[in-house]
Amino acid sequence: MASRPLALIMQALLYAAFAATIGWFSSNPTYRHLGEGEALLKLSFSHPGQLRSDCRRRTSEELQRLAPNMRQEMDCPRERSPTTVELHIDGALLAHKEVQPAGLSRDGASTYYGRFPVPAGEHRLVVRIDDSVRVPGFNHERDETVRLEPGRILVVDFDPAKGGILFR
């Protein structure tokens, strides 16, 4: 072992180096995850699409083929439509997504979450959503010009009960 004064000096230096390493990497170097002058668009929804088909009355032959305890007169399929979304910014398509309903019987909600960094400033946003296979084309649309400051998060959500396409 080195002489005691030298050993103590070296220990102090090495403990200091250890502390400096911990201290520095605990908050340095800074990480930039969004460009200078950028804002963030979050397109997200959790929405059960409309039912793919209406209820229908079973024929007497169909009812006869069913077990006695299963003989319900009305047949109501549970499967829901996929939800398709399009997001245009200043006329350019930013996102297009068709989201299938959750569940083995495809009777749950269609859930989507996407993040899109965009330049800050004024933008024309067009959001179109189609949640029914029985209606041709998009059955919900919102066209609006928004102003986004740098670092702003704009959430584009969809909830028909609260007015359809929401900018939050």
Place this chain on the structure above:
Amino acid sequence: MCATATPVPYTRGTPGPMPAVASALEWVESRFDWWFGPEANPWRHLGALGFHLFWIVAASGAYLYVVFDTSVAGAYRSVQWLTLEQPWAGGLMRSVHRYASAAFALVIVLHTACEFIRGRYAGFRWFTWVTGVPLLWIALASGVVGYWLVWDALAQFSAVATMEWLDALGVFGVSLARNFLTADTVDDRLFSLFVFLHVGLPLLLLLGMWIHIKRLSRPDTQPARSLAVGTLVALVVLSAVAPVTSAGPADPSRIEPSLGLDWFYLAPHALMYETSAATLWVAAIALTLLLAMFPLLARGARPSIARVDPGNCNGCRRCFADCPYGAISMRPHPDARIGAELAVVDPALCAACGICAGACPSSTPFRSMRDLVTGIDMPQLPIDALRARLREELDALSTTRRIAVFGCSQGADIEGLRCADTAVVGLLCAGQLPPSFVEYALRNGAQAVVISACAQDGCAYRLGERWTRERVRGERKPSLRVRVPRGAVNVVHGARRDRAALEHQVALVRARLAAASSDAEAIHG
């Protein structure tokens, strides 16, 4: 330089998967030995340092928990109050808590890397290695969740990044990231969950750490006092010099474009945003599988394990006490003597180090039986063969000054030391050497004995060099008898790369013998 005699078959331990890196690590360790002493050398006690840091984190965290407000509005406010209104207590505790957590992450990663470099992950060590792998992830998860509790801009970034990463797995049915979409979706119950996770995960980590060391006898969980105090003082000074502060309060409608990340815990977020969530999943799964499969990839021929001879085992329990891996248990002796016990070896735990044979009082070479059979022995290098080898080596020496060198197969290579005045006997571990062999060598013509062991506190089999040291000093049974002159026995510690130092020590012994011989000739005329 000595002329090399005909070498005897001698199996050296493997230096690990990266010999050059292992040699560099040994060099670093030996430098730190100089400054800290082996018992307080952090490189030799990274596991113990990890335990120490865990307890610092736990103690400081308990203080913070008392005043933490588990609500959306209160979380940030309570942490700010601690930091600004109580800088001498709460603020210091917060800083120590965070810096000790960072140090813990660094230490466990270094511990994993060093054990890998030393090749200590396969064979009987597989259980300890494999149980250590999930601890890395649990520690990471504990730390990441801890960041969320502050609920500042960094917490928001980390929480959202983690949820986006989990969402990419596509198994939750709903999007977890939607929980942080707007201020309305973040509620107080979420903070109760965060607290539950931040307390529960460290408890799980502690359980995992206990399982991790389960197969070790006398696990190294407490660093030397000077190392423990030095580390704590370094963290407290760091906390005083650079106290931890919060970023601005979390606001789901805004995002801080650049953040001072804690790279010890939050680096995966940066990796994800620089690549993709899928890439991070692939990297995490691949790393986990790779680490967990190292023991399988390195599988080799299993060395013979220790074998007990019931006729020579008197149930003294010394092998049971000395085994570094708890591979020996004591059972009632089959000869039905009341109270008599017999050592039983668990094949799954036995490291084949031979320390048990060195501990056995029946391993004395002075026994007159032609075939020396001891209570517990190593089939690949039995005590009888060691005695025969020693006799053969001593008989082959052609000078009057004679040195016997016993060397550990995991330390410096001793084969090249063999020459006209030096006999060389290899051991599986220095701890395999019964102290009576030293006396036996001296009585059979050797004037000095050198025992080459692993570096102090750096034994490949954990305790072999320590037991050897204590046995030679007479501090541990079986011990070297008092009448054996201690000046004739030299225990030399050194790593695999310290061959030159060992040669130097043998040369010093040779010179000392030569000087003593000249003095004797001068006295006798």
